[in-house]
Amino acid sequence: MQINVAQLLKEPVGAKRNYDIDELAGENGQNRLKGRVELIRTSRGILAAGKFTTDIKGSCSRCLGEANKQISFIMEEEFLPVIDITSGIHLHPPPEEFTIADNHILDLREAIRQYIIMAIPTRLLCRPDCPGICPVCGQGLASGNCGHVSQPCDDRWNKLVQSEKENKI
Numbered sequence: 001m002q003i004n005v006a007q008l009l010k011e012p013v014g015a016k017r018n019y020d021i022d023e024l025a026g027e028n029g030q031n032r033l034k035g036r037v038e039l040i041r042t043s044r045g046i047l048a049a050g051k052f053t054t055d056i057k058g059s060c061s062r063c064l065g066e067a068n069k070q071i072s073f074i075m076e077e078e079f080l081p082v083i084d085i086t087s088g089i090h091l092h093p094p095p096e097e098f099t100i101a102d103n104h105i106l107d108l109r110e111a112i113r114q115y116i117i118m119a120i121p122t123r124l125l126c127r128p129d130c131p132g133i134c135p136v137c138g139q140g141l142a143s144g145n146c147g148h149v150s151q152p153c154d155d156r157w158n159k160l161v162q163s164e165k166e167n168k169i
């Protein structure tokens, strides 16, 4: 995800390069990222446009078991050079912009990390219909029924189970 763009920067606006990406990315590099990015020379710098897929690992928000989810996202960011490739003059792009380092390496990692964070769902589930945990013994009901919920002993218990279900929606 670190691409030398010295050549592309010397080309006219609209010039393009395509790169296949298959690397570890994200927070602490724990996400296997696959996709394809197109680098396009713009008047100010280089536009990086790509579509990526990665697997998110986390805990299920209902039963706290392991949850995996594949997410896809589209990235589109313009990277501005900090040095003019032909004159060698130092440029001063605004600090909020992504930049191309003075060795002409365009580093996609920070942008990708931010896109992955934005694409992570706030609630991960181990499976779409995860039944959660038993309110009595705490066992994850996805891995088997402990016998508490399916055999409620009286009506008050039924109501408790019912309101528990409603609270989860």
Ligand SMILES: [Zn+2]
Pocket: 060, 061, 062, 063, 064, 065, 125, 126, 127, 130, 131, 132, 142
């Ligand atoms: Zn679960």
Ligand SMILES: [Zn+2]
Pocket: 134, 135, 136, 137, 138, 139, 146, 147, 148, 149
């Ligand atoms: Zn139980």
